[in-house]
Amino acid sequence: MNMRKIAIGLLAFALVAPSIASVSLKDKKEKKPKTEKKAKVDNKTKANKASSSNSPRKVQTINDVEAAILGIEKIVSHTLVEVEPIVQQICESQQTKKSVCPRIYVGAANAFWLKSGVSDTTYALKYIDKAIELDPHYGPAYMLKGDIYKWADDTTVAVNYYKKAIEMAPNDFRTYRKYVEFIGSGLDKIAARALESKGADEEAITEVRKRRTEMEAIYKTAKDFNPTFPYELECARLYTYLSLTTNETQKGIQFFDAAVQDSLDANDYAQRCAMMYQFIIDAPDGNTKLNVYNRIVNVCDSALVKFPTDYYILANGLNYLNGAYTLVKRQKGEALAEYKNKFSTKALEYGERLMATKDTLINNDDIYRYGIALMNRYKQQQGVDVLQELMARPNIDDKTVSKAMNAICEAYRDLGEYEKAENAYEELIKTLDAKGSLQVAHYTDYASMLKLQAEESFGQQMIDTYMKACKVYERGAEKFPEYAPYLYYYAMQVCKNDVLDPDKTLELAIKPAKKAYDILKNKERYDGDEDQIMNSVCFCLVDYYYNKKKDYPAAKQYVLKYYQLVKGTESEESFAGILRRRYKMKI
Numbered sequence: 001m002n003m004r005k006i007a008i009g010l011l012a013f014a015l016v017a018p019s020i021a022s023v024s025l026k027d028k029k030e031k032k033p034k035t036e037k038k039a040k041v042d043n044k045t046k047a048n049k050a051s052s053s054n055s056p057r058k059v060q061t062i063n064d065v066e067a068a069i070l071g072i073e074k075i076v077s078h079t080l081v082e083v084e085p086i087v088q089q090i091c092e093s094q095q096t097k098k099s100v101c102p103r104i105y106v107g108a109a110n111a112f113w114l115k116s117g118v119s120d121t122t123y124a125l126k127y128i129d130k131a132i133e134l135d136p137h138y139g140p141a142y143m144l145k146g147d148i149y150k151w152a153d154d155t156t157v158a159v160n161y162y163k164k165a166i167e168m169a170p171n172d173f174r175t176y177r178k179y180v181e182f183i184g185s186g187l188d189k190i191a192a193r194a195l196e197s198k199g200a201d202e203e204a205i206t207e208v209r210k211r212r213t214e215m216e217a218i219y220k221t222a223k224d225f226n227p228t229f230p231y232e233l234e235c236a237r238l239y240t241y242l243s244l245t246t247n248e249t250q251k252g253i254q255f256f257d258a259a260v261q262d263s264l265d266a267n268d269y270a271q272r273c274a275m276m277y278q279f280i281i282d283a284p285d286g287n288t289k290l291n292v293y294n295r296i297v298n299v300c301d302s303a304l305v306k307f308p309t310d311y312y313i314l315a316n317g318l319n320y321l322n323g324a325y326t327l328v329k330r331q332k333g334e335a336l337a338e339y340k341n342k343f344s345t346k347a348l349e350y351g352e353r354l355m356a357t358k359d360t361l362i363n364n365d366d367i368y369r370y371g372i373a374l375m376n377r378y379k380q381q382q383g384v385d386v387l388q389e390l391m392a393r394p395n396i397d398d399k400t401v402s403k404a405m406n407a408i409c410e411a412y413r414d415l416g417e418y419e420k421a422e423n424a425y426e427e428l429i430k431t432l433d434a435k436g437s438l439q440v441a442h443y444t445d446y447a448s449m450l451k452l453q454a455e456e457s458f459g460q461q462m463i464d465t466y467m468k469a470c471k472v473y474e475r476g477a478e479k480f481p482e483y484a485p486y487l488y489y490y491a492m493q494v495c496k497n498d499v500l501d502p503d504k505t506l507e508l509a510i511k512p513a514k515k516a517y518d519i520l521k522n523k524e525r526y527d528g529d530e531d532q533i534m535n536s537v538c539f540c541l542v543d544y545y546y547n548k549k550k551d552y553p554a555a556k557q558y559v560l561k562y563y564q565l566v567k568g569t570e571s572e573e574s575f576a577g578i579l580r581r582r583y584k585m586k587i
Contacts, residue, residue: 069107139169443476
């Protein structure tokens with residue numbers, strides 16, 4: 001049997017019985033030497049490359065060639081026999097007097113390099129040279145050669161071959177992208193380092209800008225050779241991960257704006273929105289944030305027309321719209337009321353469309369945001385149902401549980417179902433305390449809800465509810481000693497509420513006031529609002545013991561402390577007089 005028949009037989013065997021004729025690349029990689037890490041190249045991209053030859057000679061049918069390359073890959077990975085002569089026969093079988101096929105030689109070279117299990121560069125380079133011999137203008141041959149030398153850490157030779165690929169096939173967009181990919185290798189990590197340094201790592205910043213400029217120049221060359229090259233879009237993609245300043249981010253957005261919009265894919269829209277969102281983070285005021293949100297929403301809407309079921313468009317759009325609604329929901333005015341309606345309506349639309357896709361990428365954050373979107377459109381009970389189902393999921397994390405339970409509490413509060421809201425807050429505190437993720441804000445939110453309930457109540461029910469709020473603040477103070485002065489102060493303020501009977505509540509205010517005082521009395525310097533807190537609790541204690549109870553011995557320490565606090569103010573002399581007259585102190 002001659003070699004051609006063996007080749008044809010093995011090719012047929014490889015195509016019809018790949019599970020028998022091949023050993024997986026994954027299994028082979030485990031046996032590779034340490035240098036295998038360098039060989040991570042996008043095989044799929046290479047395997048799908050079509051001929052870009054500038055030669056007038058006829059090229060073989062792509063489907064036939066790709067089928068033959070697939071067969072070669074299977075044969076090369078089946079190392080029980082010496083396969084190179086067989087591969088050579090298959091490659092030659094694709095050449096005729098009227099047609100030439102450099103593609104199959106490049107495919108064979110790629111197979112020897114990445115499919116053989118031993119990174120055989122000797123045969124790989126041999127077959128690349130054969131492809132170049134057949135068609136000197138076949139760009140992928142030079143690109144693959146550059147890849148091999150890059151893998152071998154011979155960057156100088158690699159650069160020469162990438163440039164040669166551009167020279168030989170200037171109209172092949174892949175050659176420019178491959179060269180840019182080479183220049184940008186590892187640059188994302190350098191850019192991350194530059195950003196983390198906040199301007200301190202000048203070496204990283206300089207390197208990023210230098211290489212980014214080179215990459216832009218290569219794309220400009222591609223545009224000069226072929227006006228149809230998407231120069232603006234490719235540059236925009238560079239800036240999505242290589243922008244170091246606000247101005248550079250803005251330049252990337254401008255590239256996106258200038259790009260042919262029909263050429264943008266779903267990820268481009270997502271990255272464009274992410275870049276715009278940076279201006280919300282850095283915005284100095286609400287109006288600026290609102291304007292940026294509007295621009296982001298417009299981009300998301302445009303993307304949705306082209307990609308109506310894309311997960312990233314729907315998920316990111318839902319997130320941005322919820323954020324936009326949060327920005328305006330507490331604001332007043334007809335114009336802002338219009339924005340509230342717009343953002344909440346669109347957020348729910350995005351959320352419902354996202355959930356309808358049943359995409360496997362949908363995660364707990366997406367479900368949480370959908371629940372919030374329902375609540376923002378006055379569908380609180382439906383939102384509660386969604387969030388309760390979310391919390392029942394086995395992979396839920398503590399942070400999401402906290403957010404979901406908080407939202408449920410607020411939903412019941414908004415519905416005026418305060419008993420359910422109380423139960424929900426108690427369950428929230430109990431659950432998060434057990435998980436070790438309880439925060440002081442959970443107590444303050446709970447107390448705020450109770451105060452809101454009290455404001456809508458009458459008589460004894462109002463008083464009882466205010467007292468509940470006071471006790472919640474005190475519970476929080478006991479749980480979080482570092483916030484105790486603030487929480488006892490809040491409890492005191494609840495008891496001193498003007499709508500309550502002072503004769504019945506002032507005595508209740510003394511308890512939290514004394515606790516705040518005892519915590520702060522020995523401090524030499526007050527931090528933050530502690531000065532204001534001490535001033536208020538001191539005055540409350542003086543008012544109670546000195547003015548109301550006439551218990552002058554008990555009032556003495558508070559009067560003296562209050563005098564020290566008001567030195568240099570209009571009240572100084574008044575309290576100095578009390579200390580001199582009542583307590584015979586030399587002031």
